Amino acid sequence: MHNRFALLVAFAVLAAAPWLGAYPVFLMKLMCFALFATSLNLLLGYVGLLSFGHAAFFGVAAYVAGSALRDRGLPPEVALLVGAGVGAALGFVMGLLAIRRKGIYFAMVTLALAQMIYFFCVQVPFTGGEDGMQGVPRGRLFGALSLDDDLTLYYVVLAVSAVAFAFIGRVIDSPFGRILGALKENEARTVSLGYDVDRLKLLAFVISAACAGLAGAMKTLVLGFATLSDVHWTMSGTVILMTLLGGLGTRYGPAVGAVIVVGLETKLASFGTWLGEVTHIAWFQGLGESVSIVTGVMFVACVLLFRRGIVGEIARLRERRVQTPEHLTGRMMQNDAA
Amino acid sequence: AEISDGVVKIGVLTDMSSIFSDIGGKGSLVAAQMAVDDFGGKVLGAPIKVMSADHQNKTDVAATVAREWFDNQQVDMVQDMLPSSVALAVSNVAKEKHRIAIASGAGTTKLSNEACSPYTIQYSYDTYALTTSLVKAMARAGDNSWYFLTVDYALGASLKNDSAAALNAAGGEVLGELKHPMHAADLSSNLLQAQASHAKVIGLANAGAGTVNAIKTAREFGINAPGKQKIAGLQMFISDVHSLGLKSAQGMMLTTPFYWDRDDASRAWSQRFYAKTGRMPTFIQAGVHSSTLHYLNAVQASGTDSSDAVLAQMRKTPVNDFFATNGVIRADGLMVHDMYIAEVKSPEQSKKPWDYYTIKQTISAQDAYAPLSARHCPLVAGKVVAGK
Amino acid sequence: MEIFGMPLQAVSGQLVLGLMNGCFYAVLSLGLSLIFGLLNVINFTHGAFFMLGALFAWMGTNYFGLDYWLMLVIAPLAVGAVGVLVERSMLRRLYKLDHLYGLLLTLGVTLILEGLSRSVYGVSGLSYAAPDSLTGVLDLGFMMLPAYRAWVVVGSLAVCGAAWWAIERTQLGALLRAATENPRLVAAFGVDVPRMVSLNYGFGVAIAAFAGVLAAPVMQVSPLMGQSLIITVFAIVVIGGMGSIAGSVLTSLALGVLESLTKLFYPEASATVVFAVMALVLLVRPAGLFGQSK
Amino acid sequence: MTHADMILESKGLTRQFNGFTAVNGIDLRVRRGTIHALIGPNGAGKTTCFNLLTKFLTPTSGHIFFDGREITRAEPAAIARRGVIRSFQISAVFPHLTPVENVAIALQRPLGVSFSFWKSDAVLERLRERALELLDEVGLGAYADVKTVELSYGHKRALEIATTLAMDPVLMLLDEPTQGMGHEDVDRVTALIRKVSDGRTILMVEHNMKMVSSIADTITVLQRGEILAEGDYASVSANPLVKEAYMGTEDESLAH
Amino acid sequence: MNRLHIEAPYETGNDAVACEDALHVTGLEAWYGESHILHGVDLRAARGEVVTLLGRNGSGRSTTLKAIMGLTDTRRGSIRIDGRETIGMEPQGVARLGVGYCPEERGIFAGLSCEENLMLPPRLPDARGSPMSLEEIYAMFPNLAERRASQGTRLSGGEQQMLAIARILRTGANMLLLDEISEGLAPVIVQTLARVIRLLKARAFTILLVEQNFRFAAPLADRFYVMEHGRIVDAFESARLAEKKATLQALLNI
Numbered sequence A: 001m002h003n004r005f006a007l008l009v010a011f012a013v014l015a016a017a018p019w020l021g022a023y024p025v026f027l028m029k030l031m032c033f034a035l036f037a038t039s040l041n042l043l044l045g046y047v048g049l050l051s052f053g054h055a056a057f058f059g060v061a062a063y064v065a066g067s068a069l070r071d072r073g074l075p076p077e078v079a080l081l082v083g084a085g086v087g088a089a090l091g092f093v094m095g096l097l098a099i100r101r102k103g104i105y106f107a108m109v110t111l112a113l114a115q116m117i118y119f120f121c122v123q124v125p126f127t128g129g130e131d132g133m134q135g136v137p138r139g140r141l142f143g144a145l146s147l148d149d150d151l152t153l154y155y156v157v158l159a160v161s162a163v164a165f166a167f168i169g170r171v172i173d174s175p176f177g178r179i180l181g182a183l184k185e186n187e188a189r190t191v192s193l194g195y196d197v198d199r200l201k202l203l204a205f206v207i208s209a210a211c212a213g214l215a216g217a218m219k220t221l222v223l224g225f226a227t228l229s230d231v232h233w234t235m236s237g238t239v240i241l242m243t244l245l246g247g248l249g250t251r252y253g254p255a256v257g258a259v260i261v262v263g264l265e266t267k268l269a270s271f272g273t274w275l276g277e278v279t280h281i282a283w284f285q286g287l288g289e290s291v292s293i294v295t296g297v298m299f300v301a302c303v304l305l306f307r308r309g310i311v312g313e314i315a316r317l318r319e320r321r322v323q324t325p326e327h328l329t330g331r332m333m334q335n336d337a338a
Numbered sequence B: 001a002e003i004s005d006g007v008v009k010i011g012v013l014t015d016m017s018s019i020f021s022d023i024g025g026k027g028s029l030v031a032a033q034m035a036v037d038d039f040g041g042k043v044l045g046a047p048i049k050v051m052s053a054d055h056q057n058k059t060d061v062a063a064t065v066a067r068e069w070f071d072n073q074q075v076d077m078v079q080d081m082l083p084s085s086v087a088l089a090v091s092n093v094a095k096e097k098h099r100i101a102i103a104s105g106a107g108t109t110k111l112s113n114e115a116c117s118p119y120t121i122q123y124s125y126d127t128y129a130l131t132t133s134l135v136k137a138m139a140r141a142g143d144n145s146w147y148f149l150t151v152d153y154a155l156g157a158s159l160k161n162d163s164a165a166a167l168n169a170a171g172g173e174v175l176g177e178l179k180h181p182m183h184a185a186d187l188s189s190n191l192l193q194a195q196a197s198h199a200k201v202i203g204l205a206n207a208g209a210g211t212v213n214a215i216k217t218a219r220e221f222g223i224n225a226p227g228k229q230k231i232a233g234l235q236m237f238i239s240d241v242h243s244l245g246l247k248s249a250q251g252m253m254l255t256t257p258f259y260w261d262r263d264d265a266s267r268a269w270s271q272r273f274y275a276k277t278g279r280m281p282t283f284i285q286a287g288v289h290s291s292t293l294h295y296l297n298a299v300q301a302s303g304t305d306s307s308d309a310v311l312a313q314m315r316k317t318p319v320n321d322f323f324a325t326n327g328v329i330r331a332d333g334l335m336v337h338d339m340y341i342a343e344v345k346s347p348e349q350s351k352k353p354w355d356y357y358t359i360k361q362t363i364s365a366q367d368a369y370a371p372l373s374a375r376h377c378p379l380v381a382g383k384v385v386a387g388k
Numbered sequence C: 001m002e003i004f005g006m007p008l009q010a011v012s013g014q015l016v017l018g019l020m021n022g023c024f025y026a027v028l029s030l031g032l033s034l035i036f037g038l039l040n041v042i043n044f045t046h047g048a049f050f051m052l053g054a055l056f057a058w059m060g061t062n063y064f065g066l067d068y069w070l071m072l073v074i075a076p077l078a079v080g081a082v083g084v085l086v087e088r089s090m091l092r093r094l095y096k097l098d099h100l101y102g103l104l105l106t107l108g109v110t111l112i113l114e115g116l117s118r119s120v121y122g123v124s125g126l127s128y129a130a131p132d133s134l135t136g137v138l139d140l141g142f143m144m145l146p147a148y149r150a151w152v153v154v155g156s157l158a159v160c161g162a163a164w165w166a167i168e169r170t171q172l173g174a175l176l177r178a179a180t181e182n183p184r185l186v187a188a189f190g191v192d193v194p195r196m197v198s199l200n201y202g203f204g205v206a207i208a209a210f211a212g213v214l215a216a217p218v219m220q221v222s223p224l225m226g227q228s229l230i231i232t233v234f235a236i237v238v239i240g241g242m243g244s245i246a247g248s249v250l251t252s253l254a255l256g257v258l259e260s261l262t263k264l265f266y267p268e269a270s271a272t273v274v275f276a277v278m279a280l281v282l283l284v285r286p287a288g289l290f291g292q293s294k
Numbered sequence D: 001m002t003h004a005d006m007i008l009e010s011k012g013l014t015r016q017f018n019g020f021t022a023v024n025g026i027d028l029r030v031r032r033g034t035i036h037a038l039i040g041p042n043g044a045g046k047t048t049c050f051n052l053l054t055k056f057l058t059p060t061s062g063h064i065f066f067d068g069r070e071i072t073r074a075e076p077a078a079i080a081r082r083g084v085i086r087s088f089q090i091s092a093v094f095p096h097l098t099p100v101e102n103v104a105i106a107l108q109r110p111l112g113v114s115f116s117f118w119k120s121d122a123v124l125e126r127l128r129e130r131a132l133e134l135l136d137e138v139g140l141g142a143y144a145d146v147k148t149v150e151l152s153y154g155h156k157r158a159l160e161i162a163t164t165l166a167m168d169p170v171l172m173l174l175d176e177p178t179q180g181m182g183h184e185d186v187d188r189v190t191a192l193i194r195k196v197s198d199g200r201t202i203l204m205v206e207h208n209m210k211m212v213s214s215i216a217d218t219i220t221v222l223q224r225g226e227i228l229a230e231g232d233y234a235s236v237s238a239n240p241l242v243k244e245a246y247m248g249t250e251d252e253s254l255a256h
Numbered sequence E: 001m002n003r004l005h006i007e008a009p010y011e012t013g014n015d016a017v018a019c020e021d022a023l024h025v026t027g028l029e030a031w032y033g034e035s036h037i038l039h040g041v042d043l044r045a046a047r048g049e050v051v052t053l054l055g056r057n058g059s060g061r062s063t064t065l066k067a068i069m070g071l072t073d074t075r076r077g078s079i080r081i082d083g084r085e086t087i088g089m090e091p092q093g094v095a096r097l098g099v100g101y102c103p104e105e106r107g108i109f110a111g112l113s114c115e116e117n118l119m120l121p122p123r124l125p126d127a128r129g130s131p132m133s134l135e136e137i138y139a140m141f142p143n144l145a146e147r148r149a150s151q152g153t154r155l156s157g158g159e160q161q162m163l164a165i166a167r168i169l170r171t172g173a174n175m176l177l178l179d180e181i182s183e184g185l186a187p188v189i190v191q192t193l194a195r196v197i198r199l200l201k202a203r204a205f206t207i208l209l210v211e212q213n214f215r216f217a218a219p220l221a222d223r224f225y226v227m228e229h230g231r232i233v234d235a236f237e238s239a240r241l242a243e244k245k246a247t248l249q250a251l252l253n254i
């Protein structure tokens, strides 16, 4: 299967990371966004549906989980499940509407619906409007284990993410995943083969939304608040960038993308100062204020220069070295056949 | 001296790339740096380092940076923290890590009420002071019937509610309210209705682009032509007036905790700021400077940079400088100081660049801010003092 | 005289204002459809070009003292040129690919343009005065209509009309529509398609800029002025369907009016009404009001 | 009431396109287990008729019966699941999958695991073998693992037929199955169709008279949306009306 | 390298002759993305000649036409049209030299009505051939006249095929590249087409035919090229058709 070994290594490294001086809260945030991006990739990379409204699932789940923990005093595991559930439910409704349009319209519909949800979140009281939902406690796992200690929470989050990733991987390899691939290729044909395309799409959408919701809920649990920026369309944009940067339709690309983008958001300023110091180019000093520009440049670069994304490109270089046998033999056979 | 890890680190956490970058942003960083330089760059023999981060108006980025600063960089004090969402989130982190958070940028009254923290100081202003001072002053002057244009989120609500309460207290009446969504590009419709209400004052319970657009449109429709209705900005920064231009903004009333041209001290500092940035300071940027100095003095005086001692010292010492007069940090963490009612000059009255306000009257700290008794800050109830 | 307890002045005023916003929507969605048709790209940058139009107008007037009317011509041309540049240098390479890359590229360009203008002009925006000839207020008896807004309506409708005629009624239009489907083949008929494509994109963004200039005196000229607008326009495009020009223009006007009436009767919903309508349309007429389902 | 030995029947099948009547009250009867060919001049309404029978178009009026049950209102996918499978006039394949995968997708549906996203794809392994058989049948065995885009037009059509077969249809509707094929392929496909026709019913549109004559049991000639003639090849080709309308006056050699 | 020897008068690379040729292709190679399809195709057609490309499915005939038009992703070699080298030209450039192309998949535009489709290709500035008038065309294909208002792709398969051919007859092109034009047409129409081609030939059109339908092509062509694996493996004049029957049998089993 898909290099299990590499996965185990990665998992081991993550498990050890806090002891190697990595900063747990930051790592947890990374995992949340990695999961978020991967959930989008399930849709974008494997079904070819560009959802420009994934922030809605992420953000709303973040709020609901938050209020579950803070106002209802529910235990974290429940809050996470609720988050995923809310994501799924919202995904079902948005999906029902969105799958009625194909291609690029799909992206616009999801974007618009998400914007609607954003305005909703701005106005309803329980989100705390632009002040955000603050001071969410981490609670006790199964009512017993307190998660206030960063390390404890870290391993919980790690476990949850691992399971979620395994799940998504399985979906991709399942018979269902196969048909999604075909669907991506030629919808009309899939219909004529007797498949109920809309239900297939909807299911994929719901699964993806549920994972996005889980990611959102987990983020609230980690950081202790949920705010409008989680629901805003720029968040959808960011997660698309993560997926694209890492590699559409690659298994682990989105996670890689997430690490880079989140790292960038938090570290760009210091990175800029550093660049400024080493290169003595004053401009870099101001890099911190240009995150949006830098993000834009990354989008452009990804689309124009390496569309396969980081992981995708690496994979291709590998193939290049081991020039794909089928390709060649394919040609030869053709000649024999003719 | 008692300086942990031999350096005092001040982190300016602000929005440099999004909608708040004009009122805080780079300006706040400059202001903080100026304070450090004015102080001599060293305290108790230890160097003072100013760090900064742009949270792009994303709370999660802000909180992660703050945590990272406290845990890995030993930052002693976080500064600015606008907007409210960031202030509230970072305030929680600071409380957890026992470090000082000076919210010079945030105006939400929550910060010194439900959400108050022994480690957080709300320094420049709060929305209550901005609105009530203005409403009371205008009502006394006879402008006692108001119609509100309220932006449909928390800020709008609190601006509107505070002023409505103040208005009723002053015997005035609210003729109506109209909510509008954030990013409403065009408020003309709302203004037309406000006009139709024949209220004496149209109160703008919104901020930034919303306020600016409303004022423009009002001018366009001649709603606030002399002798007609007045427009009151419940939260206006000098940067807003600057971008509007006096032609549109003239004649409107507002409250400000600081005006660069108020006295020699403020003028002197502001001109130095202007020389560095090409803009006159907003009251947030001025607040950053003032509070940073106040902090450093407290460190100096208490001979340590341990949060609790420094905070105690800061509370003990009243603030009287180019920024604040009669300033006191209360138990709820709010720094109360005098406020000023200003009217925006007409192009003719304006003699020099950034010559925008005429200060109409001064509201004393006591009248401007809500009394401690009216606060729901746990710290006040039990009169808990930081750290004890 | 009242309607549903609303002063007639307010209601009729509302209608006209809705019409005006509708016009901005119309010009923008028209440009979007044009570009999408030929380039298969949903031009996210449209909002940024709208902003750029306004910004250029401001610059022209404040730096070179050129007057509004001049800028109404120059700004669109300038933005159009920028557009052609963008198309030649970047978009051109994406035509063989899936739509989504175009959307993402233009999103990137948007962030860059908005970021740059933000770092130069800040976010609180600049004010741009309407030409003196249009500053007056027309007293229509039942309402006061600022002359400028009347002009906005006339001006933008004129542009839409012209565009419609050019595309539906001329041989060039036919070539455009054909190239929309199969550019390679049209090229094989001896038509210089690449040039046609650049010009088409240039034109599309130029009219966005035109709308921007029209908007400058009404809204504050700020780097983010196009951002929230564009998403609404997307919703409108979904509602109308990008099939027919007349369709998208009508939809835009209707929704502009609907939106501002909501401001009057149920302000809380005014931000979401357009999206709600979109949801509704998707339910009852998935292809969009004027779109032919493909 | 419909005849038991008729697998597919249409009654007064009519379709108009804004005013223009493409198919006009056709009563078609396809006998179970036969190969039935629809011929007729271009624009006679053959494809439309097809689209009506496979629900890709809804009739303006008239009824369709499959196996005695009325299917006039059924969904396309539903019809497909009942075993009425069509192939397209313009070839339809999954371009970036290999031919095997193409066929496998079709083979997968009957397994009923299409929605089980929790199962492993191991359950699909056994499909490959069957897929290869089918590809061999249409002579694509050698191309099993090439990307489908790279196949030539003719090969794509062959693949499409293989996919159609994979769904092991009760009734196959083939729209010009040999279009774009070299003669050798034509013969192979003709043989193939004859081979798969036992136990199945086949309704096809075809312009290649050589082929039609060689395998069709019944031929229905359409013209201007109406049935012009019906019967076996001999009787139909003898029919002067048909000669004039379709085959042309010159010697028929030009028609392949 | 199974490259047959090609007969004397059509020996390639003889420029003296080449100049008179309307079309002269030497060593043409073409790629679709990564895959190399044409491996050095040589062919030529004199003004007023009808030349037919025979070959199995996938032998590269359509690709040859596409390559001549400049529609393949990459191409190499030399293509001279009326003596002008066009290998570096964009499709539109080639078309303006008076080349009309009728693609295998017909390429009818859904967004245009039947008549708009027909009127779409701009008339060449300097019409070399004799453009057909709309009347002539409608007379030739009555279906089109009848369906002129209907949307392009709503036409029947055959009608679309007619439209695709008719479209390039009114541009004033005098060199036609026709890919499988008899495909999906009723015998009657096929006969009409045969007549049309003879007529065009008489008007000194140069025509390159790609055909599966040998019986259709045979009586029309002056010369035949046989392709395999992206190479010309045989070339002969119609006169020698009879003696070639056997080879063709083997090759294409006709």
Ligand SMILES: Nc1ncnc2c1ncn2[C@@H]1O[C@H](COP(=O)(O)OP(=O)(O)OP(=O)(O)O)[C@@H](O)[C@H]1O
Pocket (backbone or CB within 6 Å): D017, D018, D020, D021, D022, D040, D041, D042, D043, D044, D045, D046, D047, D048, D049, E147, E150, E151, E154, E155, E156, E157, E158, E159, E184
């Ligand atoms: N969607 C449509 N809208 C309008 N007219 C149509 C539509 N589809 C088909 N027609 C017309 O109906 C007639 C029959 O079309 P159809 O495709 O059934 O012909 P056909 O018998 O398949 O011909 P061919 O052998 O050329 O494919 C044609 O004249 C065509 O123009």
Ligand SMILES: Nc1ncnc2c1ncn2[C@@H]1O[C@H](COP(=O)(O)OP(=O)(O)OP(=O)(O)O)[C@@H](O)[C@H]1O
Pocket (backbone or CB within 6 Å): A334, D149, D150, D151, D152, D153, D154, D155, D180, D182, E032, E033, E035, E037, E055, E056, E057, E058, E059, E060, E061, E062, E063, E064, E104
């Ligand atoms: N778009 C494409 N991408 C990659 N390879 C292609 C593409 N189109 C055709 N080919 C390959 O090029 C070769 C020649 O194709 P071409 O269509 O020219 O054959 P042909 O002689 O026209 O056969 P047909 O009668 O099927 O049209 C085929 O082997 C095919 O695999």
Ligand SMILES: [Mg+2]
Pocket (backbone or CB within 6 Å): D046, D047, D048, D089, D205, E156, E157, E158
């Ligand atoms: Mg047909």
Ligand SMILES: [Mg+2]
Pocket (backbone or CB within 6 Å): D153, E061, E062, E063, E104, E179, E180
């Ligand atoms: Mg071909």
